[in-house]
Amino acid sequence: MKNHEDSWKNRKVFESQLALNEEELSNYPFHWHCFFEAVGSLKKEPDSLLDLGCGSAVFSVLCKRHLPNTKYRGLDYAQEAIDVASARWEADLQVRDYRELTESDLSFDTLHAGAMLDVLPNADEALKVIAEYGFKNLILGRMKLVEGESKTETYEAYDLITTYAFYHNMENVHSILTRNGYDYKVLGFPDNATIIASKEGLRLD
Numbered sequence: 001m002k003n004h005e006d007s008w009k010n011r012k013v014f015e016s017q018l019a020l021n022e023e024e025l026s027n028y029p030f031h032w033h034c035f036f037e038a039v040g041s042l043k044k045e046p047d048s049l050l051d052l053g054c055g056s057a058v059f060s061v062l063c064k065r066h067l068p069n070t071k072y073r074g075l076d077y078a079q080e081a082i083d084v085a086s087a088r089w090e091a092d093l094q095v096r097d098y099r100e101l102t103e104s105d106l107s108f109d110t111l112h113a114g115a116m117l118d119v120l121p122n123a124d125e126a127l128k129v130i131a132e133y134g135f136k137n138l139i140l141g142r143m144k145l146v147e148g149e150s151k152t153e154t155y156e157a158y159d160l161i162t163t164y165a166f167y168h169n170m171e172n173v174h175s176i177l178t179r180n181g182y183d184y185k186v187l188g189f190p191d192n193a194t195i196i197a198s199k200e201g202l203r204l205d
């Protein structure tokens with residue numbers, strides 16, 4: 001099977017994503033509401049948020065609007081994403097693969113990965129890497145969860161590239177998170193879930 005791991009390294013994709021996000025900023029999509037519900041489940045608002053796979057970095061704007069005291073940094077493996085985002089928003093944005101976080105990245109208290117895990121072919125392994133970094137809080141947006149075995153499909157994104165759709169076996173997610181000391185909660189729906197996980201426990205509903 002052809003490998004699509006690098007397919008996101010495409011400027012047109014991020015120009016399309018930015019155009020979509022600009023519209024969404026006046027009518028938030030479901031998973032953005034889940035993100036804020038997730039933040040509201042934390043015992044304390046994040047001091048700092050590392051946005052892994054930030055794409056065109058719309059979360060830098062959402063943080064400025066709703067979490068003005070939270071320091072933001074966006075990372076993406078695609079130079080094209082960082083170029084498009086940096087031309088539009090003033091934010092700390094850097095090119096980085098999720099497997100290559102620096103000491104400075106690791107000093108952030110909260111890691112957000114919005115719709116990043118589900119575009120990876122090996123997202124169970126990626127979740128393990130992310131959980132083992134030791135961030136106090138994890139917010140994993142737009143996950144696909146299934147009761148059966150984890151599986152990978154492919155789809156066309158923005159009519160431009162072929163990418164992956166990863167479905168995580170829920171028990172596996174549970175075991176990775178709990179083994180690494182996280183309490184967690186699943187928000188949303190199985191095919192569009194946001195997981196909020198914290199080593200400090202979560203607020204009771």
Ligand SMILES: C[S@@+](CC[C@H](N)C(=O)[O-])C[C@H]1O[C@@H](n2cnc3c(N)ncnc32)[C@H](O)[C@@H]1O
Pocket residue numbers: 008009052053054055056057058075076077078081096097098099113114115116119120
């Ligand atoms: C579906 S987009 C989500 C963008 C953004 N987080 C959002 O919610 O709009 C997935 C993002 O993951 C990034 N990505 C894919 N593989 C990555 C990797 N190995 N390390 C870091 N980012 C990666 C892609 O470049 C893309 O920006």
